[in-house]
Amino acid sequence: MSKMDAPSLTDQEVNDIYTWVDAIPLSRPKKNIGRDFADGVLMAEIVHHYFPKLVELHNYSQANSTQTKQYNWNTLNTKVLKKLGFQLSQKDIDSIIQVEERAIERVLKVIQEKIKFCMENESQVSETQKSPTHNNSENLQQSMTHEKDQLIQEQRETIGILELKITKLEQLVKLKDSKIQTLMQKLQQLGYKF
Numbered sequence: 001m002s003k004m005d006a007p008s009l010t011d012q013e014v015n016d017i018y019t020w021v022d023a024i025p026l027s028r029p030k031k032n033i034g035r036d037f038a039d040g041v042l043m044a045e046i047v048h049h050y051f052p053k054l055v056e057l058h059n060y061s062q063a064n065s066t067q068t069k070q071y072n073w074n075t076l077n078t079k080v081l082k083k084l085g086f087q088l089s090q091k092d093i094d095s096i097i098q099v100e101e102r103a104i105e106r107v108l109k110v111i112q113e114k115i116k117f118c119m120e121n122e123s124q125v126s127e128t129q130k131s132p133t134h135n136n137s138e139n140l141q142q143s144m145t146h147e148k149d150q151l152i153q154e155q156r157e158t159i160g161i162l163e164l165k166i167t168k169l170e171q172l173v174k175l176k177d178s179k180i181q182t183l184m185q186k187l188q189q190l191g192y193k194f
Contacts, residue, residue, distance in 0.1 A: 009105055017108045024049050034099040039063040040072030043111065047080055050115045055080050069097045084114045 009017070021030060026045050030036050037043055041060045048055035060076070063069045073093045081087050088107060095103035 009102060009109055013109060014102065014105050017105050017112065020112055021046070021108065034096075034101075034104050037104040037108075038097055038099050039069045040076050040096075043107075044072070044076055044080070046108075046111065047076075047084070047115070050119065051084075054083055066097060073097065081111075081114075084111075084118055086110070086114055 018030075018033070021033070024046055026042050028036065028042070030042075039060075039062055041062055044055050044057060044060040048057055059079075060072050061068065063072060070093070073088070073096065077087050077093065088110075092103065092107055096107060
């Protein structure tokens with residue numbers, strides 16, 4: 001993965017970047033954007049805002065020393081930005097730490113584009129994941145409906161068989177009743193009293 005230099009920006013692009021940053025809840029207010037972002041903490045917060053699982057904010061502490069700022073940016077570069085598909089050049093990191101004019105704006109523009117790209121891809125991935133799930137739930141529903149229909153059919157057949165058995169038993173009872181009746185009449189004729 002090649003490390004890239006951030007491109008230069010027009011005034012309109014810079015204003016758009018400021019508007020974008022202002023819309024993100026950060027832990028400290030933006031006063032002088034170059035100095036505010038020099039230690040890398042606010043950049044970590046921006047990425048964390050969009051991808052919370054990607055950034056562990058406790059890894060980044062506010063810093064005044066160049067060494068700690070360098071550590072924060074290197075951590076962000078290797079552990080986070082790399083996962084977004086790019087890394088900053090050492091030249092850009094140094095420019096940000098030294099608060100060179102428009103250095104942070106240029107990097108913010110790159111970060112904004114990468115975040116947008118990753119989010120679009122993520123939503124496309126989740127959409128394609130949703131549709132098989134949707135199909136799976138449809139298939140499951142159809143399978144359950146088929147099972148229910150089969151169960152109902154089996155129960156209807158069982159009921160039919162039971163009704164036939166009941167009819168036959170009723171006929172047997174009537175037949176036995178008539179035989180008993182006939183036998184009782186014969187016994188009465190023979191003089192037995194009941």
